[in-house]
Amino acid sequence: MAFSTQELHHLHRNHPASYSATTAPPPTPSTQSNCLSISTAADDLSRLLHRLPPTLSLPRRLSPRTISPPLISLSPQNNSNNILSSSSQLGFFQLSNHLIPSQLALSAELESLSLFDLPTDKKQHFFPKNWPLGFDEDDEDDGDGNGMSLCLSAHCPSESTELNLSSLTQFARALEKVGLEIVETISKAGGFDNPLRFEGSSCPWSSLVWVSEGVAGNKPVFNGRFYPYVVALQYQIRCRKYSLLSDSGWVSVSPEVDSVLVTVGDIAQVWSNGKLKKVRGTAVASLGDDNKSRCISISLLVTLPLESTISPILPSAVTVDGDDNDNTSAGAGGVEEVEGGGEDEKEGEKRPAFKLFSFEDYAWRVYHERHLFKDPLDRYRV
Template identity: 50%
Template sequence: MASSSSTQTNHQLLLSSSYTATPAPPPTPSNQNLPSSTASDALSRLLHHHLLPPPLLSLPSRLRPSPPLPRFSFHPNLTQSLSTTCPPPFFQLTHHPIPSHLPKSADLHSLSLFPPSHQSPPDTWPLGHDADGRSFCFDPASSSSPSLSSLTELAESLEKVGLEVVEALSCAVGFDNPLREKGRACSLMWVSLPNGPEDDEDGSAKAGLNPGRVYPYVVGLQYQVRRRKYSLLADSGWVSVEPEVDSVLVTIGDIAQVWSNGKLKKVRGRPVANLGKEESVGSSSSSCVSMCLLVTLSMDNIISPLVPLAAMMLEDSQGKDGDGDGDGDGDKTINKFCAFSFEEYAWRVYHERFHFKDPLDRYRL
């Protein structure tokens, strides 16, 4: 991963505030030596916004029936596999090069990083974290803490696979992969404890489904250490999936959707690990974590559709339900998104509340 020191600092400032509606973020490695008001002012100046209280995301709690989870093999040719069909918004990846001992070691080690129940997270936690101590994230490229060594090693392996996935998606959909350019890609590793158990009949979650802190990304990757069910917020709504053990759950993010000019569907936020009905939060059986790597971008990027206009015009003119001689909508929908600043978008997505609304809606044409 190639990421400048200024980019790492920008990510640290943006992510360092907690979920609570307190006037200033808690101290982290990026601001722990500064007065809280100074850190808050620096963040406000950086992003050209007032620091807003970051409330939890309010979302519907009902789940759709679990669809079959698409399965692709990393070897021998992932690009060819994804090109045979429109790439789905989420799928499991098998025959990948990640050795199984890495995620298992990181899984065991990461448990020691979470505070005991009902205790506040330690001031030494990296970058962003929630107020109740159930989730934190860090930038593997800028982390030198020995306590994160196993997680960092896993993150580096997942990132290599993630960059290959982005390359395969770009070839399958038909756009030039921006991550080929050195310095544009960076990653964030998100480590979370699971949600509460699901209800019986209606498929809703007792504690309310919530994808946690949402951050823009190209693809997300999560190694499956054990058998567990996850909830995903796709464009079509909440769905439940259960990947195979030792596979990698891949989710396509909002940035990939814009790059593909809407040809790719997305998953909003990270997969939510749900406890079984026989488990409860805090029990020994629920003591497992979700480790999700988000392949994202440096702050200075401008996001815009990358699929060639000629290709989009041809597809729109042909259409799925007509012969191209309709009302001319094809000419109006060649570009489905306008260009926007990644830095501004990341601030909005990470800090603001969206009531049942896709944050990309304001950028649609």
């Protein structure tokens, strides 16, 4: 349809913005659709972020959370409920009234410091590497600040007559006695037989003295290698913070002076069929930012002989009416095998949460590999 010149002038005068040469054309359906899509996506993203649980938010601090370990008296009555509760909820606690003299701990520390002051050739001569025994200076320079560590047998720290380690030996045996008492208490309270009860000709446990240097800075790290154990004990000579890796993550603890810090290990967790929490490795002394301070920590590890096997120790199954059900039998290495069951499994029967495995293979793996982000027991879970 053609317009005359007068009609065009009339239209332009009444609607100048609609037909101006410099005005942008109205949005087409495609551009409107793109704008709506972007707006809708932004709204959806905003709603998603608001629905995220608090646990998925970024941490506000990198330092480990601080926990005060429960202080439990090692009385003749063995306060088993508190020990079991702390072992099940945290995996660590501190003991008082343990009867270990503080002067003995100081003498053992001085003897240990003298070992770290030895020249390298003397260290290799007196303490040759015989896995897991001997000095470990951590050849990998990974910037984590891992220091030197020394592993000794609790009953025979050194065969050399040139070294006097009488205080360290006596101190280790005193800690071992407390550790075996703790294992007995946890076993009774947890409802399973104590595998370390001496009933045969061979000793069912092995005790190692683990001496390591403190780590400068506030960053929690593994201090050298670590070794699987049932329980580990550290006497607190002075007020100092420690970092430890529990099942709930890195934790900072400050035990009381003259108490014994007890950590539950991976072997105890398997024995309890996962009921007990554990600590990976031993507690590492933190020196803060003071690089001039010198500190070593002495841990007594109650562990197993290399030829041992590990598996859950399940109590006899109990039927609904409370009668004992004798359908369990001990397998190799103390494993309990439940017969029958299936989908019609009776109430009260328990199934193992871990497979039976070789202690030597497991110990070699956790000692030589750095399991910082993955639990080494995961491969054995049922």
